[in-house]
Amino acid sequence: MRLFKTAVREIPENMKSLLWVNTISALSTTAFISIVPAATKEAAGGRISLRMLLLFVFVVVLIHFTQIFTLVTASRDTERLIHKLRIRIFDLVRRSDLVTIDRIGRANLQSVLTQEMQVLAEVLPMIVVGSQHAIILVFLAIYLAWLSPVACLLAFGLAGLTVVVRLKRTSELHTFLQSSAAAEGRIFDGLTELLDGFKEVRMDGPKAEELTNALAESSIAARQANATLKARWGWNYSLIESMLYSLAGLMVFVVPLFSAGFYEVAMQATFAVLFISGPVSTVSFVAPLAAQAEMTLETIETMQDKLKAAAEAAEAESKGQLEGNPATIALRDASLAYRDSEGASLFTVGPARAEFHAGQVTFITGGNGSGKSSLLRMLTGLIPLDAGSIVADGHPIEKEQMQDYRDRISAIFSDFHLSRRLYSLSDLDVSATDQLLRRFEMFDKVQVRNGAFTTTDLSSGQRKRLALIVAELEDKPIIVLDEWAADQDPHFRKFFYEEILPNLKARGKMIICVTHDDRWFHLADKVYRMIEGRIEELNGKEIA
């Protein structure tokens, strides 16, 4: 029902014409079914009438074009429906905030935006053809009832039973499908383990032996699960086909018992019943798919509701603007607590006080898990603070100004993402990008063409260089780098600290780097250290 409602709401344009054309198509199919036996009888009588032939040709042509029209139009409409759902979710995600996205989880969002949409794309065309055949069946039922009510009752009784059996069997098959998928999943896991732990496997003979034996066992289990599934499938399939074949048997062996004078219409009725097994088979095949589409739509709509509130709240953040590029950014008693599901505090960052200036380089150092990455998320306005504020030139940044503030920051986090397309930049100057690529020693590997890098399939150190090139091109006043140099070779690391950073500084950028490279601490104007969520400034002696 959800499917129907969604269709009426989202793609009402062609509903009416589809219904009409479909009706014509079904009527002409019924006409076809009555013409063939009639002509057969005529031929048996030795006459072939031209009128009958012309009627036949007309009906066949009509069926051909009306079917194409309904199928093509309805498929296009379902594609438009998917398009609407897809961009709606995409835009909602785009406008949401990081906390919401982290809470919902990347995997869930990804599955809605890709798998679920694909399910719809695969299932909806089948439903289109299924509904078309269902309408044909309605008219054929009327025709058969006109020939012989008993024949209609029996034939459609069995046809209905076939659909029910198929539905039930398909859902039963589901458990077999699941156990077969689970068995194949275990092979996948085993293979992943073999490949991920290949060094360890190589080191230890018994380990390798046992792991491969376990994999072989999974393989055999999958073989058995698949074979059972297929035997079951084969039985279901043959059963359904037998029922469809029995439809015709019903006409010739059972109906005559109950219906006087059936011999007059026996041929027409048998022909009609032989014909309907096609549409009945289609409808019985599509019925479970419709249930699947319902579920998918429900998942999509639930996700939409979850995102909506967040997206609307986040919208408020882009109402205001800062007065200009800030010369100073400060955290004023900013704090953030990570809590478990019961709300108990797991780890707290802050209250933090720190100051960053334009034209200065500030380093932040600290052990693993000391809260450096969290501090960066707070500072860049990606996570709302529990307490305290971010202050630009002495004025706390209001919620409405947050997006404008963020737009002034280029950041490369340790879990950064390098997109192949340079979305944040328009009108790229090829000579400028080439020059930067040369300076970052990447020109022989990558170029920027048509607003995209020619490849991003590179080592993490190289991808970080590209990310920094993007930041250079964005030319924003604030640059935040999280362990940028960790994956660079010694030569380029030196280049980074001794050439790139001073160059940025000379251009008046506010540079904030999380780093462990104490060799270069003397190059910073200020060094903060984080210990268990607290931040403190290092004095000159500690830096040297």
Add this chain to the structure above:
Amino acid sequence: MSLIRLLQSVDKKPLRRLVGGATVSSLSTTGMLAVITYATQKIDATKEEFVDLPVALFFVATVLLYLFFESRMIGQFAADIEEAVDLLRIKLVRRLRHADLWKLEHFGRSRLYGSITQSCKIISSNSQYLALAMRSVILMLAILIYIAAISLLAFVLLTILLTLASLFYYRLEIAIEKYQAKLASDETTLFERVEDLLDGFKEQRLSSAYSSTLGREYNDLSAHTVDARSELHRQSWQQFVFGVTMFHIMLGLIVFVIPAYSPEISAQLFRLSAAILFMMVPVFGLMQSLAVLRAAREAAGRMMQLEKELASLKEQGSGAPVEKVFEGFSEIRMSGIEYAYPSEHGEQPFTIGPLDVSVRRGEAIFITGGNGSGKSTFIKLLTGLYHPDRGTLSVDGLPVTSDLLAGYRSLIAPVFSDFHLFSQMFGLEKIDQLRADDLLQWMEMKKVTGLKGKRFTRINLSTGQRKRLALIAALLENKPILILDEWAADQDAVFRKKFYREILPKLMHQGLTIIAVTHDDRYFDAVERRFHLDEGRLNEVTSKKKGKP
């Protein structure tokens, strides 16, 4: 054809069984057709109103026969295919296990996954359609023979029409598949945008330009996909309706054309038209299986190809019996070992060495060096995972040749920096539960996980915690040499101190030989000797100036 080769890798029977089953199933279907048309014509001609019981029983018999043989054919064929797939899959995994690390790293993981899991899936999930395709061919032939028995003219006309229509249908199919392939790449771009949004969520929050451009591009791409997919639908619906119309035309041929040329069979027209209706199922079924058939054939080809390629990845000496010559070793020595990573066109290759170092039994050494100085490569050379271009690795003066490699490696328990924590401790026959318990306690892991049989009850933990478990697993292997690569990097300050001040000394005291790569200069004094790697060269650092007591 590779699918048949795959199937016959077990023995020759499966194909014979398939043909046999399909033949019986087809004959029973044709029997049904004959019975129904016979009975209908009889009712029509004699105006009888009772049922001919023997004929009815015959019909029931054909249905049951069909039910039995069709379902058995599908089940049997699937079981045969599964057996062949299973054998090949196990063979592939066994080959894989003996592969050389370096070669495997450069082989491409996605191809391995693709061939081993995807290809198997393509074949086994479609096995029923492969069986049905064979059955469809035989059923079509059977029905055509039935038609020929009634009217040779009808047979000739229908065969010609059917052949032409099939050829045309197939040509449409090829066009559709080409279009589909093109569409697949469009969809990949669409998915790429989704990744750019989800993986780059922070980036897009920090740049309104990023966000709006991404949104616009996604919208455009999605709209473009609507057009492209609608075009695909149009083509395939046209193909489908063409097929339906062809059957309509065939029926027209029977009732309007045949009687004009052979009036003597005018009374048999109903049997012919019923035969055509019976033919729709196998013909459409066969047409739809063609794509599946091709995909399965390609998958089988890929798997057999991979089998050959994996053979070439084999590490020399792997699989040979383990020689236990090194068990009582007293010194491991690398002398003059050099290694160069193959480099791309004209670039300076990264080289390491010559490395000269020796470790005595029971000794502990540290290896230090900056990022990219070659520490991990050193470890791979020391463990024999990479094979040096020059120089030798030797134990007590005996070079570790390829046939001794397994024996040499069996001395070593490593925890690599990119270690893998296995879901269970493979390769350990029996685990000393008491010792494991002590170790869990010692590593302060008791609270978060436990040990049940050979499995840790929970391994979904932070990197630091997982490394502790990996160390426990390594220690449980009871090997004389422990190799650690930046083990303490992910530990918190307190545990790091415990590691260097308590754990390492105790392990040394237990007589373990320890080779550890480390960055923690605060604890360099924990061992006697330290070597420093700088741009691929290894030097012993003698002074202890930085050490704090």
